[in-house]
Amino acid sequence: MQFKTDKSPLGGMSNVASVMRQVLYALVPGIAVMTYFYGWGVLINIVFSIMIALSFEAASLWLRKRPLKVFLSDYSAIVTATLFALTLPPLVSWWIIVIGLFFAIVIAKQLYGGLGYNPFNPAMVGFAVLIVSFPLEMGQWMRPQFSDGHLPSLLESLTVVFNGVTDVFNTQQWDAMTMATPLDDVKTELRRGVYFSEVLQTRDYGFISGKAWEWVSSAFLLGGLWLLFKGIINWRIPTALLFVLATMAFVVGWIEPDVHQSPLFHLFSGATMLGAFFIATDPVSACTTPRGQLIYGASIGLIIYIIRTWGNYPDAIAFSVLIMNMSVPMIDYFTRPRVFGETSGRKQ
Amino acid sequence: MSDDIIEKSPKVNYQQLIMDGLWHNNPGLVQLLGLCPLLAVTGNVVNSIGLGLATLFTLVISNASISFSRHWVRKEIRIPFYVLVIASNVTVIDLLMSAWLPHLHLVLGIFIPLIVTNCSIIGRAEAYASRNAMLPAIVDGMMMGLGFMLVLIVLGAMRELIGHGTLFENAAVMFGDGAEFLTVQVIDDYKGFLLAVLPPGAFIGLGFLIALKNLLDGWLEKRKKSSVSVIPVAVENIS
Amino acid sequence: MTTSSARKLWKFHGGVHPEFHKDSSTTTSIASLQLPKRLILPLQQHIGATPKLLVSVGDKVKKGQPLTEIADDQLGTSLHAPSSGVITAIQKHAIPHISTLDGDCILLELDGEDDWGDCHLTPYDDIEQCDTSALLARIEKAGLVGLGGAAFPSSVKINSSTKKGIDTLIINAAECEPYITCDDMLMRERADEIVIGIRILLKLLNPKQCLIGIEDNKPTAIKAMQQATQQLDKVQVCSIPTIYPSGGEKQLIKILTGKEVPVGGIPLDLNMLCHNVATSYALYKAVVEGEPLISRVVTITGDGVQQPQNIEALIGTPVSDLVAQAGGYTTKAQRLVMGGPMMGFALANDDIPMIKASNCFLVASDFALQQANSPHSSQAQMPCIRCGKCMEACPADLLPQQLFWHTQAKDFEKVTEHKLNSCIECGCCDFVCPSHIPLVSYFRFAKSEIRAQEEALAKSDLARKRHEFLEFRKIREKQERDEKRRKHKEALQKKKAGATAGKAKKDAIQAAMARAKAKKVAREAEAAKANAKDIKNESEA
Amino acid sequence: MKKHVTAMKKSGFLLAFFAFVGVLFVSVSHVLTKDKIIENKRLLLQHKWNEVLDISRYSNDLNDDNRIISAEELDLPYDSTVYLARSKSGEPVAAIFRVTTLEGYSGGITLLVGVNYKDKHLTGVRVIEHQETPGLGDKIEVKKSDWILGFKGKFLTTPDVPSWAVKRDGGEFDQFTGATITPRAVVGLVEHVLMYANTHLQQLFLEAPTPPKTSEAQ
């Protein structure tokens, strides 16, 4: 009797897809809270991004003569698109999304060989390109719904995204509806000599940070914990990142009180939680050795704090992640763990 | 030592020299030499032309002088000697530019003195001029210079177009105040795409240019092969 | 001293918990196989030198008769005829080897009499009375090899251990791999015999302690072993947590003693010896019953056979006969694997013999293997997403994802730096990889590539040395020749000079000079002629 | 040792010789272009001054008639230069301040601020150097937006009128959408210069000029 010995690649649904799907599930609470505060713009960003990302992915795969179905159904482009969309201000113009995703999917991912090969985090490349090129468009966020912001209806939102703001609102209305993000705003105010505690008293702020942001961040934290529980990500990167960020904020705040943001403010503003649990943990572009992951997470936390405090960019997740991405091969190389049976340094 | 061999060989293949400089061994796309100015000043076409010309002159003159004096130079002072020749040329060009094209001189900044270390020049000096007679050395310098300038201009145009939607902005800087008409607003009401004129844009742009060259080479190769095997007549016509 | 909970246990990093599927083959007791018609005996059953044949085609052999032997200074063991019969051929035949290449085999047609003739070894009834050297000689003569894995010649292991002396004897009864139950059944049914085997080892090696490691999913076996070892002070039966690969010798040692076998080392470096239970049973048989290693217990299992079970079968039995004994194939039989789903390898057909190292034949459907997440199933391979799951599972603390990356890039220098040779090929990484990358296959590829490179390097070094020596020799020979000629000439001259003496000597010299001159002229003339000829030829051409 | 000496001699001599030839060329071209280059530098500066103060309004050479005001005196991070423009008759016409603030979004912003002598109104303001974000803060360049032109003619009536601020802070100057910091810094600096000029301008014209300096052309 004859038996098969080959490993034919047919059949069997890949599990990479299920890993990616879990990430998407974990994002749901955050997306829901964001939509609640910022309205349709959030969902439009996500849906449109996913469509564009899949188109770019399909086009590049086709050009590279790679199987479309296998790679389109691995959900990785969808995860990239969703994370990318979450970093965009709601109601940003459609062409900005397209440019960002071109850099994310085509340049940062497919040029390196697609899934698994990209050294840089695609979503963050997309975002960084945009913030560098279109700081104006990327810096204006909606005012969250109950700090007397009027949230545009679905139709209004679609018009703004695809036709431009001026078709729906006049400049004054628009200016009233938008604001800099809390991280940006606090930084501006601190620079003017306003104390941090005073800034927190103004209308757009809640208990520890921006009125909407503290809830959004909590929702992402929840999703992140679920990912941890499911074993999709491990604890090292997020823990090291959050710990170093908070410690830095604590130490600097202790040296110069009230002219810096508080540790809690840092943790619950901007994309900190999203970054710690969903972005810095992108397995493909992060460190892969245990010690390397600690170094990687901690360095990201440190760079975030440095840029937020002394640099130009109000939120620094993207740049910190990218900077550490480029150190990954180096770190991985020098943090190879002790192999079973190697005499440990302790014993000598 | 291989000096004499080449010296004696009667014919220099000028056609090959030309193709090497412009395409096959292009300093910017293939040898990857002289990258600093290539990336730093190609924010727009005008700067590209300015630096391209300066480099071209330097290459020709230094190739000529090095070829001329190649027999007297001892091995251990080879590099200082090249450097001396090139640096003198560059300084002269620097002075002339700052006298006659002050605006351009200002924009190009330290990248004019840095032509001295433009690796492609020393590279040519060592690899070609120091082993060949004057004439081929000059042709080589010219072609390498032209090839380099070509890349500078293409990259400059690409970045300016994508970054600002214009071409020949600041033409006045180079050609004098009358030349403003040269500036073309290619895309009206263009928002601008800053990345293209920032450092990352320079690298990525050059990356795409290199890829484009690879693509073209691939096509040419294929064409050549298929035409050779399928229609030999056509080959005769081409050559 | 048999309490199993008394001992502190350690943990090794990683490991996995696959579905074990051990129940189906433990419902019936160990069956013994009817004599097959024909045995296929591969000459080479394990690493080591090619053995020397003692028989030839047409020979009638008795049961237990040695068929091959190995030179004293070489690694290996002898092979014995598992039953009596006639040797019909010595030729290439399919063997259970990953390469699926054929190997040299002795084909033995059995006469069905199972006649020992005078080949039975003397049984030693009372092992306590035996002297050590006799025991050692017996182990060597009986062709014993380790039955737990690599089939490494036991005599070598035991000999080197007696020389160095050991503290701890480890008996590996973990049987951690899914589906396999041969050790389990052996312990349930023949614990006393196993313990006699262990006592032989104790006598030979006199260690301070002996630890028997059994996974806690085999309570019956644990009980049986505890019962059987009650009398022995030094021996302790340890129930260890069920986790694959607790049976890997390095892992087992870590679990039981907390010590790690150094990289590239062997247990002996820690003054330990590790043997499998089946090996000690074989030891019992060899010493007490005088039977060389001609049979073993093997598990036939999987959803591809009708009645999964353990069979005590002769070495060389074709798999088809084993399966027939197990009730034949079911319709699900799609793949045949020797060994378990984690470490075994796929075979192309069942006309392949079982060998000393065969502990299990798994006949399974693709579906079952896929459920077991075995590398032998066919699942789409995706690129590595560097999730690190493999790293978390690796019992050798390696970074399989990096090893894989560099293997793909064929950067074997980096692969070596990442300590590929510490990989025990356990397959844990394959098992957890969400991208279904056959990592172990990549690692085996890298290992054989590195080995090939080393061999090529050694060969080129050798070639260089030989070439250099050749050049040297040529020069020396030329010198010697010149020297000889000169001496010869001198001697001649001396002789002449001696003979004529006096003024004749002068003449002689002059004459010689004249001769030389004449010769020179002649030579020059000749050269000129040749030259002219050359020129002429050339101009003609 | 002998070998050293000959090798040294040869290399030294050769290099020196080549250096001689090279430097000869360079020096000659230096001599030929020297004056032109200095002239260019002067023109370049003049071009800049002309943007904030019409050249027809004064006739002295500002290169020779300027003062350095120390950082402390003006309460700015760096020393500033003030160029004093006089009519043909030597009458004070206006002063041009070259001042730098570090209040910009990403560092220093250097301005030329022209202040009329008589009524202390602004004859013009231009940005010479800045590192503000392209696309946001760089609208202070005259190339990108005519915002900076809006200063011309403005003056400081009473020191504490709130109109010297961007609209967001209740003043009369526009900010740019999404960028308040940069305009805030520019407005603040101009106001600062005007306040200083209000009180010190007269005295500045009386002091002796600082010796001419040329390094600024860099």
Add this chain to the structure above:
Amino acid sequence: MIEYLFIIIGTVWVNNIVLSQFLGLCPFMGVSRKLETAIGMGLATVFVLTLSSISSYLIHNYLLVPYGLEYLRTISFILVIAGIVGFTELVVHKTSPLLHNVLGIYLPLITTNCAVLGVALLNVQKSHGFIESGLYGFGSALGFTLILVLFAAMRERIAASDVPEVFQGNAIAMITAGLMALAFMGFTGLIKA
């Protein structure tokens, strides 16, 4: 003291000589195919760059300025650099064959590394003092080494990637450098001057 620290931070991170000043790109692209060679090149550059910024400072301030010969800057700097490099190479070659194995082949390349001349010229342009010049050179070289080594490690990783054919080799390396430059833009504004 703190301003010296700022010079180092500034040259390494904010105004990285390769990624934002565009100097030293040829060795950056050329010697980054393997990690070990990159490290060697980095070390050699640190040595030469520091030494040459100091000596060009001395030449400028004690030879050129007193005689009003600033226009000979380029020539004299490059001569000195070439000299230092040549001399170092000869010495290292003789005294430490091991070190020569590591650094030797990179040393001649450094002459044509425009970072070395660039830094010397920038020192003059920014009118740095003696210590500042040395630190500026050292910091720049450090920045160069850091980026070079990171880049080499990345290229080794990319070498095993499934990069589309036309982008293999230099094209993808350029794009990677571009993305690195993008990442480094995150540091803009860190040091305000």
Add this chain to the structure above:
Amino acid sequence: MASEIISAVLVLVGLAGLLGLVLGYASVRFKVEGDPITDQIDSLLPQTQCGQCSFAGCRPYAEAIAKGEVSINQCPPGGEATIQALADLLDVEAEPLDAELAEKENIPTVAVIIEDTCIGCTLCIQACPVDAIVGAAKHMHTVIASECTGCELCLPPCPVDCIVMEPIKETPESWKWPEPSHPVTALQDIAVSVIKKEAA
């Protein structure tokens, strides 16, 4: 004006002269004999000594490479692997094997002497660069397979053509684990097979 030029010339000529002195001194003082790089190159070559590189054996070729006289792609027995190793060592771009030389398939072979035909002329012994052939004059010769490098140099001298090259056989012991198919190519195969199926 003249004085300006003179001072410029003096300063620079002085500088250059000094430099020349120093370099001239150093070039003699620190002169190095021998070249360790040759050894490194030689150790990468396959030592087949076949001369296909047009040099008399591997070492001369290594010397030539070290001097920069020839390119690194001239050794067919070494194949791509050797070229890659040389490229790494010398930090140059790897180039494909020289087209003219690349024709021969690179399967490892050994020489085998057909013993019945051999007349024992010893010519092959003299030709073999690694002394892999043993035998005395007028006696049949044999090749020691483990020493033979497969260079084929013994073929031409044999007057009775009794030496043949045989590919080294693969046994289970010498068997090399094959490289698992690349995931992407594997996936490409699916795509192709799917397309084919659809077409059919």
